[in-house]
Amino acid sequence: MADYDSPWKTVLERYFPDFLAFFFPDAHAGIDWTHGYSLLDKELQKVVRDAKLGRRWADSLIRVTGREGDEDWLLVHVEVQGQNQADFAQRMFVYNYRLYDRYAKPVVSLAVLGEPSQSDHGEFGYARWGCRMGLRFPLVSLSAYRTRRAELESSANPFAVVTLAHLSARETAGSEADRYRAKLGLIRSLYRRGLARQDVLELFRFIDWVLTLPEGLEKQLWSEVQQFDEEKHMHYLSSIERMAQQKGIEQGIEQGIEQGIEQGIEQGTERGIKQGIGQGQAKLLHVLVQQRFGLLPPEIEARIHSARPDQLEQWALQVLDARCLEDVFGATGEH
Template sequence: MTSTPAAEQYDSPWKGALEEAFPEFIAFYFPDAHRRIDWCREHVFLDQELRQVVRDAELGRRFVDKLVRVTRLGGGEEWVYVHVEVQGSRETAFAKRMFVYNYRLFDRYDRPVASFAVLADDDPGWRPQQFRIEAFGCRTGIRFPVAKLLDHAGEVDALLTNANPFALVTAAHLLTRQTRHDPAARFRAKRRLVHLLYERSWSKRRVLRLFSVLDWMMRLPKSLETKLWQDIEDIEGERKVRYVTSVERLAIERGLQKGMQQGMQQGMQQGMQQGLEKGLEKGMRQGLEKGIVKGEGTILRRQLTRRFGPLPQDILDRIAGADAAQLETWADRVIDAMSLDEVFAGD
């Protein structure tokens, strides 16, 4: 992968999964740290604080993932800040960035900061683990634990039987690489992984978060994507659940289809009174517009939830009642807004 907008998007679904299952994330990739954290105590995500540190450091746009406050087992400093970064591509200045964020966070909180990196790149030889500065006998720097997904390349079968959700995520990453030029093989692998989501008896929220990661990694051609969704609907029908099929990924397409169907029905009814041709045209146009607005609203809710967490009911109501122009204005603000208030200010 390269440092492109696509690489940045690749990292995004990890954030939701990491927040959903943070103890399991640490247990799978950094087991030694997991044994030293008191998981009976609450762990707190500090996304706003991390964004402030990034802005203060004037380092520009970075792929920072999470800052989490945890409690250490035993004595000593009770609170420890855990900074986690998922890096999807090789980057020359990566180790330096880990160092900068570490010391900026320590300077802000005056508490121990543990920095961890998950490397999801395609270069087996890239393994940045430290950064050092030395001048006139004075040394400073950082050495940080790294989890390299490629290290599990020969363990896919074992990963698929591992109950930890991030074993499944790691398997998805590896199978994505293995099937890069074979859509049929990727379809089979993705279908297998989706089946496993339903066999683990996880909550709906966890299934959706993990499906988001799998779906983002393992893109399929349109025909195979449609076939996969048919399989998923069959699975959910058999299990009498509606998990993955409630994901908003196909909302625009399905919203358009539903809107056009409704429009045609409305148009036919109007056509019997006002003239069939004129009624159909008007009804289809109105239905199409409704379908587009519905799809845009669904995407905006998903963007806001990823940035700011679960949305309060009043925000959901405002989105549901908004027109296309208002939704577009809010979607533009999401890019730079630091809070929900900034997105909806003045409206």
């Protein structure tokens, strides 16, 4: 099953106002955007990290200012992978009351589901002896847009492209040929939508992530995109190639972390989990650097295996532009 969490997280962060304008126009209209907004995902994780209610997907917590001048908190929960889970509304309820308990501020919960929904809202609550507690929140199903493709094709909102890519990924899951045509069509549409250069690159990144192809078809696609790019005189291809390389590195980092967590869980300790994460990242970085520069000197090997996870990730990303080992790790002896 495809991993939709990471690409959705990225486009949410970059295009949050567009996300609300596209899916939740009432919420967008209620915000004074001149005050900006703040992403508070680390705070969200602190509040809900011990909630044993299944995997969290592309959750985001954003601080905004309402048109009345009040500070509000938006909990945006995007669940775009797999089937609807029975405890989904309960999860939204738990997140909402925990955030209110921590910050004593109104918390607006919004949800986007990849699967069909029979309602335009979610609801969870309970009542006993005259006391009622509950949460009702707006809910959008991406599946509802299957009959609105003309609208998506003509919209300038980035989330029209995101929605089309998601629908195409689900609809072409059983056919590589259909997926190839859908992916190529979406990429070509980026050139004619009148988008800014960086928006084209960001949306290409999303399309490339959710519409994966086998290596042979991927090479064929790159050839067609290159020809199309040259015909349009856009010269996006070098940036697109670099983003594809970075996506591979980021996916590898995530896989290394997941493997490390599994190893740590087997040890049964928090320290074991942290060590496992570091070991997974170190193995990935070692492969990347050795593939680029050949066998590594002992001092570089030692630095990799003793580095912190954040340092390993930084080195991995620096491999993209490095011309020599010093460009990745600094001068010999530098730590």
